[in-house]
Amino acid sequence: MYIIQTTNDDVLEQSFSLYDMNLRLILRYNAISTGYQFDLFNIDKGEYITKNKGLSVGSPSLIEFNLPFVLVLDDKSGLGINAISKDDLNNRMQLLIMTKEEYREAIWASSRT
Template sequence: MKKMHIIQTTNDDVLEQSFSLYDMNLRLTLRYNAISTGYQFDLFDINNDEYITKNKGLSVGSPSLIEFNLPFVFVLDDKLGLGINAISKDDLNNRMQLLIMDKEEYREAIRQGFRA
């Protein structure tokens, strides 16, 4: 059974954490952009000593990294179901959560949503 993972977040302007997932050692740097009231992230592959992506944006309900040759995507989930992006930096820690899901798990979640 596949399982999504929730990235622990705070309302800090910059949040950095490392984790091992999908046989990869990764470092995530998550930044709040006060001008766009949104979030961007860098994802670094520790094993290969290279960035997978830099300054990639997050948007509610849109899979980030779907176009990359990776086994997973990041999904910014609005826990309150408002379906809107952040309006303040406190939203990430309060209203939203950052999920990591494998691509097939994400596709299945989308299929289930359309059936509802």
């Protein structure tokens, strides 16, 4: 599991290498929905994996894609609610990238408690 470093900027762009892929993530805050959308670009293939994909707390984004990972927006406060301001991403939330198996294990572990 990897934690994506975030800020409270309206747009955040960063590139990284994970799971044998070179990726560029563009994360945007939407003030109208008080939520986050992202584009994910595969640098190696020169093509977008997805554009304007939404993030929601606890929901695995990209689960339907043929990728070895998912992105998960985690509410560190334990409230389990989505953003109410753009400062939430840098303060209350964190963006995680984890394998699908890691995600399944985390869900399984939380359902047993």
